Amino acid sequence: MTVGVLALQGDFREHLAMLRKIGVDGVEVRDPGQLAGIDALVIPGGESTTIGRLASIYGLIEPIRSRCLAGMPVLGTCAGMIFLASSTAEGDQPQLGLLDACVRRNAFGRQVASFEADLDVVGLDAQMHAVFIRAPWMEKIGADVEVLASVMDDRGVSHPVLVQQGRILATSFHPELTADTRLHEMLVALIEQA
Amino acid sequence: MSSESPEVGTDKVKRGLAEMLKGGVIMDVVNADQAKVAEAAGACAVMSLERVPADIRAHGGVARMADPARVEEIINAVSIPVMAKSRIGHFVEAQVLESLGVDYIDESEVLTPVDTNHIDKHAFIVPFVCGAKDLGEALRRIAEGAAMIRTKGEPGTGNVVEAVRHMRKLSNQIAWLTTLGADELMNAAKEIGAPYDLVKDVAASGLLPVVNFAAGGIATPSDAALMMQLGCDGIFVGSGVFKSDESEVRARAIVEATTFYQDAARIGKVSRNLGEAMVGIDIDELSPSEMMQNRGS
Numbered sequence: 001m002t003v004g005v006l007a008l009q010g011d012f013r014e015h016l017a018m019l020r021k022i023g024v025d026g027v028e029v030r031d032p033g034q035l036a037g038i039d040a041l042v043i044p045g046g047e048s049t050t051i052g053r054l055a056s057i058y059g060l061i062e063p064i065r066s067r068c069l070a071g072m073p074v075l076g077t078c079a080g081m082i083f084l085a086s087s088t089a090e091g092d093q094p095q096l097g098l099l100d101a102c103v104r105r106n107a108f109g110r111q112v113a114s115f116e117a118d119l120d121v122v123g124l125d126a127q128m129h130a131v132f133i134r135a136p137w138m139e140k141i142g143a144d145v146e147v148l149a150s151v152m153d154d155r156g157v158s159h160p161v162l163v164q165q166g167r168i169l170a171t172s173f174h175p176e177l178t179a180d181t182r183l184h185e186m187l188v189a190l191i192e193q194a
Numbered sequence: 195m196s197s198e199s200p201e202v203g204t205d206k207v208k209r210g211l212a213e214m215l216k217g218g219v220i221m222d223v224v225n226a227d228q229a230k231v232a233e234a235a236g237a238c239a240v241m242s243l244e245r246v247p248a249d250i251r252a253h254g255g256v257a258r259m260a261d262p263a264r265v266e267e268i269i270n271a272v273s274i275p276v277m278a279k280s281r282i283g284h285f286v287e288a289q290v291l292e293s294l295g296v297d298y299i300d301e302s303e304v305l306t307p308v309d310t311n312h313i314d315k316h317a318f319i320v321p322f323v324c325g326a327k328d329l330g331e332a333l334r335r336i337a338e339g340a341a342m343i344r345t346k347g348e349p350g351t352g353n354v355v356e357a358v359r360h361m362r363k364l365s366n367q368i369a370w371l372t373t374l375g376a377d378e379l380m381n382a383a384k385e386i387g388a389p390y391d392l393v394k395d396v397a398a399s400g401l402l403p404v405v406n407f408a409a410g411g412i413a414t415p416s417d418a419a420l421m422m423q424l425g426c427d428g429i430f431v432g433s434g435v436f437k438s439d440e441s442e443v444r445a446r447a448i449v450e451a452t453t454f455y456q457d458a459a460r461i462g463k464v465s466r467n468l469g470e471a472m473v474g475i476d477i478d479e480l481s482p483s484e485m486m487q488n489r490g491s
Contacts, residue, residue, distance in 0.1 A: 008453055009217040009238060030454065045214045047238040047274055054236060054453055079214070090273060105273055111297035112319045114207040115200040133210045134275065134297065177210050 001191060004029040004038035006064075008054040010046020010079060014176035018184045032063040039191045040073040042184075043080030045133070045174050048105065051079055052094035061096060068098050073167040073190035075183060081170040082136055089139055099168050100142025107137040107159070108151075108172075119173075121162060122148045128180055130161070130173035137161060137172055208321035208341035211275065211297065212405035215239055215342075215428055219418065219449045220407070222246050222432040225264060226271035232435070235445035239275040241430065242268045242296070247304050247350025247486070248433035248472060257305040259287040265294050277323070282490040283309025285317075292320040298342070299323070303489040304349045304432070312490060315339025325409065327360045329367035330386030331491055333396070336404055337389045343402060345426070346487040347410015350433050352474035354417040356487060357410045361424045364406070371397040410487070413438070413471045415451030415464050422455035439469030 003019050005012045007028035019026035019042075026042075029035060041064065043051070055061050068074050076084040082105060086097045089104040108115070111134055118127040128149070137159035141147070149162035151172075161172035162183075167190045175183045218238025223229045229240045244260040245253065259280050269276050275297035280287035288299050300323050301313055315322040316339035325346035326332035332343045345364070347357030367386065374382055374397060383393040395403055408421030409430035418429045429452050435445045447464035454460040482488060 007217070011213040011216055013216070014213065046216075047214065047218060049233060049274060050218055050236045050238045050449070054450070057450070110295045111207075111211055111275065111321065112292065112295060113202060114211065115202045116204055116206055117200040131206055131210055133207055133214060174210060174213075177206065177213065 001025065001188070002027055002038050003040045003042060003187070004034065005042045005044060006051070006055070006060075006080075008046075008058075009050045010044040011174070011176055012042075012044045012046075015042045015044050015077075015184075018176050018181055022181050022184055022188065024184075024188055030058070032059050035063050035067055038072075040075070040187055041067070042187070043074065043076040043083055044176065045078040045080065048079035048082035049093050052083055055083070056094040061094060065096055065098060068096070068168070071167060073169075073187055074098070075169045075171075075187045077171045077174055077176060078133065078135060081138075081172060084168060084170050085138070099163070099165055099170055100145055101138045101163070101170075102140040103136045104139050105136045106134045108132055108135045108153070110134060117151065119149045119151070119162070122146075124182060128175070128182065129178050130171075130175070131177045132161075132173045135161070135172045138163060203319035205341065209404050211321060212323070212342035215275070215407075216405060217428055217453060219429045219431055219445075219452050220277065221435050221445060222430075223268060223436070224260070226267040228436055229268045229272045229276075231442050232445060233272045233274050235442060236449040237274060237445065238428070239277055239297070240268060240272060241300060241432075242276055242278040243304070246433040246436060248352070248437045249350075250304060251350040251484075257281075259284070259291065259305070262290060262294055265291065265296065269295060279305055280313070281305040282307035283311050283313060285313045288313050288318060288320075288322075292318055296320065301340075303346060303486045307489045310490075312338050315341075323407075325487070325490075326364065327487055327491070328363045328386070329371075329396070330388045332364060332402060332406070333386075333388035333392040337392060340404065342405050342407070344407040344409040344430055345421075347408070347412070348477055348480070349410045349486050350475075351411045351477065351480075352413040352434060352437075352472040353477055354411045354413070354420065355477055357408050357412065357421060358424065360410075360487075361408060361421065361426060364402070365425055368396055368400060368402065372400045412448075413474065414468075415447045415461050418448045419451045419455040419461050422452055428452065433472055437472040444468050444471075
């Protein structure tokens with residue numbers, strides 16, 4: 001079993017370290033040809049405009065889309081979530097359009113508003129410590145998207161920050177910056193279900 | 195399902211933003227138009243400053259934080275993180291930049307220092323990046339609260355030689371620490387002028403505890419890939435983009451060379467027909483007082 005990590009920009013090395021920790025082979029993916037050898041894909045945190053632009057130039061968008069539409073599990077964190085979604089509240093940028101959601105970028109605010117918090121997650125016994133960095137949230141989600149965790153903003157409105165749609169997992173936060181490997185284990189479990 | 199006890203300004207979120215910038219290019223910009231060009235070219239962040247280093251070098255005088263109106267214009271023009279430079283030791287410039295909502299402050303030797311003391315960066319919620327010529331300097335800045343390090347290089351020269359020297363020295367000193375026994379680390383800390391606890395951490399991990407970018411003199415796609423192959427986590431380009439012909443094409447080429455830094459054919463492809471790079475300066479023609487890297491240490 002091999003899990004690819006999209007390595008165009010961002011904290012892909014931290015995701016590779018998480019995969020090592022749970023005993024799974026991880027490989028960096030920069031070229032469409034490398035998609036053939038992987039059973040699941042992680043799209044890391046980073047700058048979604050940079051990642052989207054490079055993915056578009058290097059012809060990765062359609063190949064990733066078709067693998068995922070054919071059932072390959074995928075985990076997107078922060079910029080990865082934005083890249084997976086169908087649209088952003090701000091407008092045009094290259095996206096995969098696999099996750100039926102409209103995402104608002106930097107929704108929790110600029111860097112001075114970046115925060116850490118403990119989340120209750122559907123299906124998990126213990127809370128998850130989550131690191132949010134200039135984090136996005138999901139504004140509109142489709143009927144097939146299940147909300148696994150939410151965060152209240154400062155006006156008391158609740159926003160989804162961890163969702164699942166079939167074999168797609170997406171987070172506003174960065175599990176790869178903590179020691180908590182449970183989301184990576186969920187991704188691997190999705191391969192085994194396939 | 196609400197969050198409990200959200201915490202802002204932690205080391206984790208300060209260092210975390212730098213983690214997200216890795217593998218990317220941060221470009222110096224002096225106005226909103228340049229910021230938009232940088233964003234469209236795939237920059238992972240922009241650095242707001244009054245004048246690019248080459249102009250500071252050419253015009254002389256005191257170089258200060260950018261006009262807050264320009265910084266705000268840039269913040270409003272792009273969706274990527276906006277960094278801004280403060281003078282070394284000028285904690286009020288840093289306070290102003292934090293109040294404007296910049297995402298990172300570069301306490302930078304490119305501007306004219308106001309103090310031999312650096313800013314107490316732990317006192318801020320906004321994270322800081324600082325320059326370093328060697329490991330001791332990097333660890334002193336980290337002890338003061340820097341959440342990201344960059345090589346100093348020699349800014350505004352279009353000459354990457356000093357960035358290479360600083361990166362090699364940093365890597366060699368980290369490798370050296372890992373060879374020492376526990377009983378040698380206090381002397382090592384004294385020798386490089388770094389806090390003992392951080393020296394112990396680096397000796398154990400073989401890594402700098404924060405992200406380290408290359409900066410100072412990077413002018414071409416090959417320069418960027420060189421610094422990446424030497425082990426930097428990402429690239430700052432100062433005067434290199436907007437002091438050259440065909441800024442947009444060069445900006446895109448430097449971004450692509452940074453992503454595909456191990457792919458010589460690709461670097462060659464993006465380097466074709468870029469026009470004139472910025473005019474370079476031989477470091478030997480600079481007197482020690484003209485060298486920005488000697489400011490703050």
